[in-house]
Amino acid sequence: MTVPLRLGAGFVLALIYGFILLPLVVVIASSLTAGELMQFPPQGLSLRWFARFFADEALMQALVLSLRVAAVTTVAVTVIGTMAALAHRALSGWARQWLRTGLLLPLLLPELLTSIGLLFFLYRIGLGKTLIGLQIAHAVVTLPFAFVSIAAALDQLDPALEDASNSLGASGWDTFRHIVLPLVRGGIVTGALFAFVTSFDMFTVSFLLKPIGGNTLPLALFDYLSYDYDPTAAAAAAVSVVLAIAGVVVIEKLVGLRNL
Amino acid sequence: MTEVRIAGLRKSFGGQPALVDVALEAAPGEMITLLGPSGCGKTTTLRCVAGFLAPDGGDILVDGRSILDVPLRRRDFGVVFQNYALFPHMTVTQNVAYGLRVRRIGAAEIASRVAASLAEVGLTGLGDRLPRTLSGGQQQRVALARALVIHPRLLLLDEPLANLDAQLRQEMRALIRAVQRRQGITAFYVTHDQAEAMASSDRVAVMERGRVAQFATPREIYQRPVSRYVAAFTGEASALAVTLRAAHAPDRYTVGLGDAQMEVPGAAGLSPGSRHFLMVRPQAVTFGPSGIPATVREVAFFGATQQGEVELAGQALRFVTDPNERVVAGETVHVTLDPAHAWLMPEAAA
Amino acid sequence: MSAADASAARPAQEGARVPSGRPLTPSLSRKGRGRLRAGPWLLATPAIVLLVLFLGAPYVDMVVMSLRTAGHGTPYGTGFTLHHYAEALGNPVYLGALGRSLMLGAIVTAGCLLLSYPIALHLAKAGRSHLFFYAIVISPLLVGVLVRNFGWLIILSVSGPLNQVLRGLGLIDMPLRLLFTQGAVALGLIHVFVPFMVLPIAGALRKIPPDLAEASDALGAGRWFGFWHVTLPLSFPGIQAGTILVFVLSVSAYVTPALLGGQGRTFLSILTVQELLGSFAWPLGATLALVMAAAMGLVVLGFLAATRRLAERTAR
Ligand SMILES: Nc1ncnc2c1ncn2[C@@H]1O[C@H](COP(=O)(O)OP(=O)(O)OP(=O)(O)O)[C@@H](O)[C@H]1O
Ligand SMILES: [Mg+2]
Numbered sequence: 001m002t003v004p005l006r007l008g009a010g011f012v013l014a015l016i017y018g019f020i021l022l023p024l025v026v027v028i029a030s031s032l033t034a035g036e037l038m039q040f041p042p043q044g045l046s047l048r049w050f051a052r053f054f055a056d057e058a059l060m061q062a063l064v065l066s067l068r069v070a071a072v073t074t075v076a077v078t079v080i081g082t083m084a085a086l087a088h089r090a091l092s093g094w095a096r097q098w099l100r101t102g103l104l105l106p107l108l109l110p111e112l113l114t115s116i117g118l119l120f121f122l123y124r125i126g127l128g129k130t131l132i133g134l135q136i137a138h139a140v141v142t143l144p145f146a147f148v149s150i151a152a153a154l155d156q157l158d159p160a161l162e163d164a165s166n167s168l169g170a171s172g173w174d175t176f177r178h179i180v181l182p183l184v185r186g187g188i189v190t191g192a193l194f195a196f197v198t199s200f201d202m203f204t205v206s207f208l209l210k211p212i213g214g215n216t217l218p219l220a221l222f223d224y225l226s227y228d229y230d231p232t233a234a235a236a237a238a239v240s241v242v243l244a245i246a247g248v249v250v251i252e253k254l255v256g257l258r259n260l
Numbered sequence: 261m262t263e264v265r266i267a268g269l270r271k272s273f274g275g276q277p278a279l280v281d282v283a284l285e286a287a288p289g290e291m292i293t294l295l296g297p298s299g300c301g302k303t304t305t306l307r308c309v310a311g312f313l314a315p316d317g318g319d320i321l322v323d324g325r326s327i328l329d330v331p332l333r334r335r336d337f338g339v340v341f342q343n344y345a346l347f348p349h350m351t352v353t354q355n356v357a358y359g360l361r362v363r364r365i366g367a368a369e370i371a372s373r374v375a376a377s378l379a380e381v382g383l384t385g386l387g388d389r390l391p392r393t394l395s396g397g398q399q400q401r402v403a404l405a406r407a408l409v410i411h412p413r414l415l416l417l418d419e420p421l422a423n424l425d426a427q428l429r430q431e432m433r434a435l436i437r438a439v440q441r442r443q444g445i446t447a448f449y450v451t452h453d454q455a456e457a458m459a460s461s462d463r464v465a466v467m468e469r470g471r472v473a474q475f476a477t478p479r480e481i482y483q484r485p486v487s488r489y490v491a492a493f494t495g496e497a498s499a500l501a502v503t504l505r506a507a508h509a510p511d512r513y514t515v516g517l518g519d520a521q522m523e524v525p526g527a528a529g530l531s532p533g534s535r536h537f538l539m540v541r542p543q544a545v546t547f548g549p550s551g552i553p554a555t556v557r558e559v560a561f562f563g564a565t566q567q568g569e570v571e572l573a574g575q576a577l578r579f580v581t582d583p584n585e586r587v588v589a590g591e592t593v594h595v596t597l598d599p600a601h602a603w604l605m606p607e608a609a610a
Numbered sequence: 611m612s613a614a615d616a617s618a619a620r621p622a623q624e625g626a627r628v629p630s631g632r633p634l635t636p637s638l639s640r641k642g643r644g645r646l647r648a649g650p651w652l653l654a655t656p657a658i659v660l661l662v663l664f665l666g667a668p669y670v671d672m673v674v675m676s677l678r679t680a681g682h683g684t685p686y687g688t689g690f691t692l693h694h695y696a697e698a699l700g701n702p703v704y705l706g707a708l709g710r711s712l713m714l715g716a717i718v719t720a721g722c723l724l725l726s727y728p729i730a731l732h733l734a735k736a737g738r739s740h741l742f743f744y745a746i747v748i749s750p751l752l753v754g755v756l757v758r759n760f761g762w763l764i765i766l767s768v769s770g771p772l773n774q775v776l777r778g779l780g781l782i783d784m785p786l787r788l789l790f791t792q793g794a795v796a797l798g799l800i801h802v803f804v805p806f807m808v809l810p811i812a813g814a815l816r817k818i819p820p821d822l823a824e825a826s827d828a829l830g831a832g833r834w835f836g837f838w839h840v841t842l843p844l845s846f847p848g849i850q851a852g853t854i855l856v857f858v859l860s861v862s863a864y865v866t867p868a869l870l871g872g873q874g875r876t877f878l879s880i881l882t883v884q885e886l887l888g889s890f891a892w893p894l895g896a897t898l899a900l901v902m903a904a905a906m907g908l909v910v911l912g913f914l915a916a917t918r919r920l921a922e923r924t925a926r
Contacts, residue, residue: 084657112883200754
């Protein structure tokens with residue numbers, strides 16, 4: 001490649017990467033302003049809006065609810081997803097294909113349509129506008145994230161290792177605990193993290209299935225933006241960005257991003 | 261000391277037969293090698309014995325008892341895999357100790373047995389290393405130690421040396437054989453390297469498309485093959501069409517090759533008058549002042565030997581000679597065949 | 611000659627070493643096998659139950675709901691009717707919204723493709739330093755759509771940085787009204803969905819053996835020729851997957867149009883949610899959702915049919 005072409009390509013790439021990062025940078029920067037208004041670039045630097053955020057009772061309740069829903073979702077989905085991924089590994093042929101497609105379905109179907117179906121269905125079985133209904137919906141939508149990541153890790157596992165373990169006298173449980181689990185731990189953690197973050201950030205599902213008297217953080221933020229337009233919202237958003245960055249770092253440390 | 265008998269073993273994969281009718285046996289302490297080309301069913305047989313696969317039919321008896329109902333983990337067989345299958349997240353010591361740990365054996369006994377096992381395969385001092393920091397040969401030693409430390413009733417090895425270079429292969433082959441003999445373990449060994457099979461087994465089973473074509477000592481397989489297939493798979497061999505003139509003993513015959521006549525050993529009960537094949541190893545061929553005239557087609561120098569092909573009565577015959585003997589392509593030579601390296605078999609067995 | 615004959619023909623001194631065991635009857639108990647087969651399905655049961663009950667049933671329920679009569683004081687009535695389909699397909703308000711949604715989907719998909727391909731090419735070249743760039747592409751996925759839209763809300767506002775830059779450059783005198791427009795929605799969605807396009811394309815590009823490019827080079831083809839005739843077609847499976855994903859996701863997107871879009875001529879997703887949550891007209895809402903799904907399905911099928919030959923030739 002000639003030098004000008006290379007420079008041009010580099011410039012285009014930089015622009016696109018910049019475009020991807022821009023809104024995140026703007027949100028974090030705006031949350032650090034010392035001024036009264038949400039603006040970019042920020043006027044002076046301070047953490048006062050973070051203090052305001054952590055003092056806002058409604059937002060705090062929402063944060064706690066979001067964390068709780070995400071935590072329950074993560075545990076449930078990681079266990080169910082791991083079991084399903086183990087089943088997927090043990091099956092072959094059409095059964096394996098069908099199981100995989102079925103488990104990916106919540107990811108392939110538009111979130112809006114799934115939420116609408118759940119809105120009707122949960123109402124009809126008496127779980128409309130309840131926390132447990134919302135919890136189930138989160139589990140359904142995040143299950144594919146856990147499954148895909150764990151199934152991918154299992155695919156990397158040499159079946160001979162399990163054969164070796166069994167031939168050495170280990171029971172199925174021993175083999176799972178001592179061989180399979182340690183070797184796919186990275187995939188499980190990644191899946192769990194994705195499930196957690198997806199649940200924590202989920203908007204449309206929570207919006208349609210909002211339990212009575214319970215707002216998740218994205219919903220509270222949405223409400224907040226509708227009437228208040230101060231940097232508290234940016235601080236709230238920045239908190240979830242920081243959470244995401246922590247997630248990326250943890251995943252990279254454990255498994256490496258390129259294995260996704 | 262374990263005795264094994266396998267009878268009528270069958271296995272298909274999705275309608276495709278992989279094992280048709282496999283019968284084998286191993287006396288206590290015997291090393292049995294399964295030899296054959298790729299896809300002939302060696303691994304499938306071994307995996308049925310190990311318990312990784314359930315056969316469709318037939319039976320496997322160990323010390324007179326069928327093991328088909330015994331779950332894999334209760335069979336107490338040591339398995340060595342082609343790709344070693346070492347647990348990557350465990351050290352050498354942990355790998356070797358694994359089979360003892362799942363048997364809930366005390367720590368002190370584990371430590372001493374692991375140390376003894378590592379010493380046996382020459383790995384003392386490498387216990388704390390992770391598998392990926394070891395060379396291929398070292399990894400295979402760990403795999404061997406791991407299989408042996410549980411005092412297996414049976415040792416199963418599937419091409420354990422396939423990933424090693426020639427030098428290491430020889431070394432490891434000797435090690436495996438030495439340990440197997442010392443501990444008196446009955447073993448099944450899969451390979452498609454005929455030299456490996458010949459050199460280190462008590463008996464060899466040559467497999468052909470899901471069946472055992474011949475099961476006998478290396479010497480018998482080599483010198484008295486039941487078919488051209490077996491002959492070709494156990495080393496270089498030429499097959500000459502000959503006419504059977506007369507039978508002397510049940511397994512001694514006079515055959516006619518062109519104008520010449522000679523006495524050769526052969527399969528029992530062949531009837532004179534029909535056409536048969538004479539299997540001739542290259543080392544049976546000597547050149548001299550008298551004999552059957554033949555034309556040298558090609559000759560190549562291999563250092564320790566000189567090998568090539570002559571045309572004799574219109575048929576190709578491979579030879580091997582001393583490298584210093586004068587053999588020139590295109591010239592006429594006189595061939596004598598040593599009956600000790602020849603074997604007569606019926607045309608059907610071709 | 612069978613194996614049994616062969617072993618019988620062994621020299622006698624070896625035969626003596628094998629004690630004759632009990633008669634060999636080719637029998638095989640299958641006890642061990644049933645257990646192995648039931649295991650996987652047992653493990654998959656919780657997932658299957660969850661999905662059948664809370665994904666399958668809700669979609670069935672949505673179809674049933676679309677056939678219900680409207681309720682009075684309740685979300686839906688007790689009778690059944692096709693009326694809502696006539697309404698959804700006959701009312702220009704809904705048809706216009708559907709058209710705008712599909713158009714939005716097309717624009718967003720094209721925009722994503724344009725921005726994603728260079729990135730995917732860059733990432734596919736691998737190398738350790740590219741980890742950093744992977745992180746850049748993946749990190750927005752981990753930040754909620756809401757937060758990302760929020761960034762655009764700040765950037766595009768009347769006093770926001772974009773207007774400031776434009777004014778600073780002297781390109782405009784008065785701040786532009788950028789927010790609450792269809793353009794803002796498209797921009798927001800493109801940003802949201804770029805990772806969904808990048809990852810499948812980068813995956814497809816990584817599967818192309820590097821020697822193909824070298825073969826093209828070796829045959830004397832120029833860079834661009836090689837790109838057009840080798841790299842681009844072979845990455846098509848990734849393009850196809852990304853295109854379908856982004857199109858479906860953007861047509862059905864709700865948050866971004868709600869936050870960045872205007873009040874007026876709006877999108878079908880917004881109208882659907884309004885019917886459901888604002889007017890409590892569940893049957894009509896269900897019908898609109900299904901019409902949207904059907905329209906998306908038709909477009910995707912059309913796309914698949916149009917690109918079938920290319921996809922077949924470049925698969926794997
Ligand atoms: N799990 C399986 N599914 C389907 N077919 C199989 C399976 N395992 C083996 N086969 C088939 O069974 C036949 C015998 O295979 P096997 O692995 O036993 O051969 P092999 O003698 O070990 O060959 P190699 O020397 O290449 O290892 C082959 O045709 C193979 O394709
Ligand atoms: Mg094999």
